[in-house]
Amino acid sequence: MTADVSGAPSExxxxxxxxxxxxxxxxxxxPLLDGALADSxxxxxxxxxxxxxxxxxxxxxATATVAGVSEDRLDHLLDGAxxxxxxxxxxxxTDRPRAHGLLGLHAWVERxxxxxxxxxxxxxxxxxxxxxxxxxxxxxxxxxxxxxxxIARIAPLTAxxxxxxxxxxxxxxxxxxxxxxxxxxxxxxxxxxxxxxxGVGDETNATTILDPLHAAExxxxxxxxxxxxxxxxxxxxxxxxxxxxxxLDAQLQLMRRGALVQTEGGEAKRSxxxxxxxxxxxxGLDVDAVERALWPCGTADGTPLGRQDVLDTLADDPAVTAVxxxxxxxxxxxPVGEVTTNRLASASQRRMLKARDHGCMWPGCDTPATxxxxxxxxxxxxxxxxxxxxxVSLCHHHHRCRHEAGFTIDLxxxxxxxxxxxxxxxxxAEPPGHKLPLRxxxxxx
Numbered sequence: 240m241t242a243d244v245s246g247a248p249s250e251x252x253x254x255x256x257x258x259x260x261x262x263x264x265x266x267x268x269x270p271l272l273d274g275a276l277a278d279s280x281x282x283x284x285x286x287x288x289x290x291x292x293x294x295x296x297x298x299x300x301a302t303a304t305v306a307g308v309s310e311d312r313l314d315h316l317l318d319g320a321x322x323x324x325x326x327x328x329x330x331x332x333t334d335r336p337r338a339h340g341l342l343g344l345h346a347w348v349e350r351x352x353x354x355x356x357x358x359x360x361x362x363x364x365x366x367x368x369x370x371x372x373x374x375x376x377x378x379x380x381x382x383x384x385x386x387x388x389x390i391a392r393i394a395p396l397t398a399x400x401x402x403x404x405x406x407x408x409x410x411x412x413x414x415x416x417x418x419x420x421x422x423x424x425x426x427x428x429x430x431x432x433x434x435x436x437x438g439v440g441d442e443t444n445a446t447t448i449l450d451p452l453h454a455a456e457x458x459x460x461x462x463x464x465x466x467x468x469x470x471x472x473x474x475x476x477x478x479x480x481x482x483x484x485x486x487l488d489a490q491l492q493l494m495r496r497g498a499l500v501q502t503e504g505g506e507a508k509r510s511x512x513x514x515x516x517x518x519x520x521x522x523g524l525d526v527d528a529v530e531r532a533l534w535p536c537g538t539a540d541g542t543p544l545g546r547q548d549v550l551d552t553l554a555d556d557p558a559v560t561a562v563x564x565x566x567x568x569x570x571x572x573x574p575v576g577e578v579t580t581n582r583l584a585s586a587s588q589r590r591m592l593k594a595r596d597h598g599c600m601w602p603g604c605d606t607p608a609t610x611x612x613x614x615x616x617x618x619x620x621x622x623x624x625x626x627x628x629x630x631v632s633l634c635h636h637h638h639r640c641r642h643e644a645g646f647t648i649d650l651x652x653x654x655x656x657x658x659x660x661x662x663x664x665x666x667x668a669e670p671p672g673h674k675l676p677l678r679x680x681x682x683x684x
Contacts, residue, residue: 296364307345464489584613606634
């Protein structure tokens with residue numbers, strides 16, 4: 240069983256893709272784990288972390304494969320076990336959900352040769368395989384057609400950004416079918432509604448179904464209120480609340496004080512940023528689903544929208560700010576900027592940064608745009624101006640690294656960022672959302 244995954248780079252692809260080669264790589268870091276960790280160097284520790292994380296996915300793939308074959312041949316019956324899941328749980332440090340999940344993933348991935356090979360050889364990890372299964376539900380024929388192209392597309396990305404690409408692919412395939420992502424609906428509850436029903440005991444279940452725009456708006460408002468309560472000290476690290484409990488409490492806080500966020504003119508403030516690749520608004524383009532997935536069209540947090548949804552939204556939704564632009568060959572959105580003499584970025588400039596950067600631009604940082612600030616590069620004291628081309632989104636930690644820890648930044652006109660360490664060596668640079676390579680060679684013998 241072979242598959243063409245040449246476009247998907249991996250340290251386990253090619254001649255080193257056998258499981259024996261993985262065992263050899265683990266043997267390289269064994270001395271570190273067997274007592275030399277205290278005296279290890281930065282390069283050794285980094286090499287060990289990447290090797291072990293990569294090995295986890297390949298070991299999961301191998302476990303799923305062997306357990307799946309054993310289940311198919313009914314090996315568990317020799318011990319009188321009810322199922323292979325039961326047999327595994329009785330003999331290993333594994334619970335039923337994990338064992339059941341691995342066997343289910345094996346049963347699904349066996350239908351797609353390229354995905355199965357990519358998983359077992361380390362080209363894509365378990366998280367991405369699960370994402371492909373999720374977003375291809377009901378689209379198995381199209382997945383068989385596009386699986387190799389999708390593997391090549393998502394292999395260099397982080398798992399979070401891979402899910403965004405897969406969501407856009409699903410949306411494009413459904414558009415080709417002339418179907419809605421919500422058609423057929425799995426429930427009789429209408430979209431954009433909330434239903435209250437009896438729960439356990441005296442509890443009440445609230446079921447909310449939202450379309451992508453309303454969901455993005457609600458999430459933006461709630462997360463903004465959570466940040467506000469953290470700054471006030473209402474939420475702390477030792478308050479005993481989970482993220483879900485904070486979000487519900489924040490939603491109630493918003494509702495209790497009226498919740499309507501307004502501008503100085505009294506109009507509702509636009510709280511959803513919609514990124515629109517202008518090619519989506521052009522009719523008659525003869526492209527396939529994978530190519531259209533490279534032109535994402537949706538909210539700034541990656542929620543995909545169809546062409547007609549965009550047109551309807553631009554026409555009559557007051558909560559949405561639409562940003563037109565193009566997605567370049569690296570997958571980054573290129574909006575139009577503006578220049579001011581104010582020190583602080585304007586609201587429209589911050590929207591442009593959110594549309595362009597999607598989050599902190601420091602290599603390897605995954606902080607979302609809602610938790611970043613607009614940093615001037617070069618500093619405002621020298622330039623005396625504020626323009627999108629000289630702004631970059633940085634989280635609080637990396638903003639301090641730039642100003643206090645000796646790191647330097649080279650901001651390119653297209654928004655790309657090059658970061659140099661205090662010792663003069665550059666940080667590895669990859670497009671946002673892509674995994675960073677481990678450039679330092681392992682010095683272990």
